[in-house]
Amino acid sequence: MNTDKNEYFDFVEENSPVDLKQVINKYLKYWPAFVLSIIICLFSAFVYLRYANVVYKSEAKVKLLNDKENSNFTLDVSKLFNKSTINLENEIALLKSVHISEQVVKNLKLNVEYYYNSRVTSKQIFNPPFIVSYRYDASNLKKTLDYTITVTASGYTVLDILSGETFQVKGYTLNQNIPHLPINIKPAFGAVMAKNVSKSFNVVLKTLHKTALELSNDFEVDAEGKDSDILSISLKGTNGPQSEAVINNLIYVYEADGITDKKEVSRRTINFVDDRFVYLRRELDSIEISKKNYKKNNKLSFIQEDAGSSILQKAAKEQSSFDIESQLLLADLLRNSIESQKAFELLPADIGIQNLIINQLVADYNTAVLSYQKFQTSAGNNNPSVQLLVSTLTNLRNNIINSVKGYKKQLKTTLVQSESAQKEAEGSFASLPEKEKVLRSIERQQNLKESLYLLLLQKREEASINLAVTIPNTKIIDYAITDIHPISPQRNKIVLVAFFIGFCIPFGILFILFKLDNKIYTAVDVENTNTVLPILAELPSLKGNKDSAIQNLEAFRTLANNTNFITPYTEDELGKVIFVTSSIKGEGKTFVSFNLASAYAHIDKKVIIIGSDFRNPQLHKHLKNTTKDSRGFSNYLHDGTIQWESLLCNNGDKEFPFDILLSGIIPPNPTLLLSNQRFERFINEVKKVYDIIIFDTPPTLLVSDTLMISKYADTTLFVLRSGVTQKNLISYSSKLYKDQKLVNMGYVVNDIDFTSSYGYSYNYGYGYGYGKEVEKETRLQKLKKKLFKRL
Structure with a gap:
C-alpha cells in the first residue's frame, strides 16, 4: 500500500439534515417491541397498585x-x-x-x-x-x-x-x-x-x-x-x-399537659400561703396575748374616743405608715422565698405587692420555670434551649431580687418621711397618757398582721378556684377527619408514568442502537451522507427462489441502463471500460460485476469480465470446474508469450453468453504486475473486440491497485453493501471522486432487504412480462400479511 492513499483514511462523515418521516418510520418498524414494553410496564403498574399500601x-x-x-x-x-x-x-x-x-x-x-x-x-x-x-x-x-x-x-x-x-x-x-x-x-x-x-x-x-x-x-x-x-x-x-x-x-x-402546668402554679401558691399562715397565726396570737397582758397590768378596760381633727390627722398618718410596713413585709416574704430556693421553682404570684414591675417579673419567672421543667425532661441539661432557659431564669431571679431591694429602699425612705409626719401629729397628743400610745402601737401591729392574714387568705381562695376551674388553652374547631381520596398511590399518575416508561425503554434502546450503528441500509442513508455522486441502482437481497432471480435480473438491467447514462459518449466504436470496486472486501463487487455482465449480455452486448483482484480472487466461484489457481489475467501480464484469448472462459449460458478472464495465479507483487505495459496494450485490444469491458478490481481502502489503473476506466461503479458498509466510507469514496482518483463514479447499493427497509417488495418487474404475474391483493390482505410477518 503506497503513501498516496493514506490521506483518505482521515475522512470525516458529512452531516445532513434529518428527515423526520424517515426517522419515525425507522422506529415504527419495531412497533411490536413498543407494544410489548408498554404492556409489561402497565401490568407491573397494576400489580404494584394491587398490593401497594393505600395512604x-x-x-x-x-x-x-x-x-x-x-x-x-x-x-x-x-x-x-x-x-x-x-x-x-x-x-x-x-x-x-x-x-x-x-x-x-x-x-x-x-x-x-x-x-x-x-x-x-x-x-x-x-x-x-x-x-x-x-x-x-x-x-x-x-x-x-x-x-x-x-x-x-x-x-x-x-x-x-x-x-x-x-x-x-x-x-x-x-x-x-x-x-x-x-x-x-x-x-x-x-x-x-x-x-x-x-x-x-x-x-x-x-x-x-x-x-x-x-x-x-x-x-x-x-x-x-x-x-x-x-x-x-x-x-x-x-x-x-x-x-x-x-x-x-x-x-x-396536649390539653391535659397545659392544664397540669396551670394547676401546678395554683398548687404552689396554695402551699406558699399555707406555710405563711402558720407564722402569721403565731404572731397574731403573740400580739393578742401582749395586748391582753398590757391592759390587765395597767388596768385598762376602755379608752374614750379622742376628739376632733387631731385624731383624724393622726389616724391618716398611721394608716400611711401601716401600708408602707405591709409592703415591706410582703417584699421580705417574696425575697426570702426566692433566696431560699435550691433549684428553679415556682414563686407565689400576686401576693399583694403593689409594684407592677415586680409582679410582671414574678409572672415571667414562673412561665420560664414551666418551660425549663418541660425541656429538661425531654431534652436534657446539655440542650442549647435548656441552657438558654437557665440563663434567662438566673437573670430573672437577679432582677427580682434587685427590684425587691430597690422597692424596699423606696418604702423605707417613704416610711421615714411618714414617721416624721406622724411624730409631728403625735405632738398634739402630748397630753394623752403614755399607756394609750403603747396600746395603740400594739393594736397597730395586730391590725397589720390581720390584714396580711386576710390578704393571703384571699389569694389562697383565688388559687383554689383556679385549680378547680382550670380549662385548656385550645378550642377544637374540627376533630380529626380522614380525606376520602388517598394521597398515595396516585393511580392515574402511576399508570401514565408506566405508559411513558414502557414507551421510553424500547425507544431508548433503539436510539442507542441506531446511534451506535454507523452502517448504511438503503439509498437514503447514502444520500444523507453524500449528495454529489449518483446512485445507479439498489440491488435486492437474494432469497434463493425464482422470483428473487427475476428481481435481481431487473435490478441489474436498471444498473446497466443507468451506467450507460453516466458513461461518456465517443464517436469511435471502441468498447467501454467499466471498473467495479468497493471500499472493503465482502461488499459484493464480484457479484455485481458478474451479474452486470449478464445484464449487458441480455441486451445483445458483447461483454467480457476481467478479474483484476489478484490478492483475493472471487470470480472463479461463479464458474464450474475452475479454482482460484486457474490461469488468467495475472498469467497474461506476467508471461509475454501468452495470448489473453487463450485464457478466456465462458459463462455457460448459450442464450446470453459473455466471456470471462479469471484473475489467475496470485502473484507476489500485484501492484508491480498491474503497472506492466501489457496492461495498457490489453485494454486497447479488448476495446476493439468487446462492447463492454468490466473489471472486477480490488477494494480501494485496503490496497492501491485500483487507484493505479483507474485512469483506464470510462466509468467506475462503487459498490456499497447494506448492513456492511459504514457511513464514513461514503465520505472516503466521495473524496476519491473529488480528487479525481476515480472517474465517472456512481454508487451501487447491494443486498437491500426492501421489505424491512422500505416496507414493500421489489416487484416492479412483474408487469413487464418477466416471470409469473402476481395476483392483486386487497389493502386489507396486505395489512394482515404484513402484521403476521412481523409477529
Missing part, C-alpha cells in the same frame, strides 16, 4: 386561646387588660415533642404493631384477632421484640424471630402467659378465632422512646395563616380511623 391523610384543626380568650377565674380584673401573645412556634414544637408523643403511644399502645403475612406481601393491620402486650412495664422495654404468631385450631404457635425458638400455646384464654417469653396474648374482643386458623401474623414490640420518636416525626403541624392562631394537625397512614384516634389523643394529651 390517607387525616387532619384536625385547633385554635389556641390567649389569656383574654381563656381567662382563668381570678378576682384581679387587671389581668383582663393585659395583652397576651401566642408563640405558635413554641406550641408547634410542644405538639411535636417526644414527651407528648410518648404519652400518646402509652395511651393507644402504638408500640405494638401487627402485620398480616399473606402469600404475596405483608401488610400492617389495626384490628388483629388477638392482642399482644408486654408482661412488664412498657417503659422498661429496651430493645425491639419480633414474633411470628400463627393461629392454630388449638391455640397459637409463636416463633421468636430473634432467637429462632418456637413455642406452642394451648387455648384462647384471656391474658395467657407464654412461658420463657415476656409477652401476654389474648383474643381481641368480638374476634372469632375459628376464622383465622392457619393465618400467620407478625407482631413487633418497639420501645416507647423509639415509637414516640417515629410518631413525632410523622406528625405535621402547621399554622393556617401568617397571623392565624389556628393550627392544622395532620397524619398520614393506611388506616383512617387509627390516624384519627392518634390525632385526637394527641390533642387530649
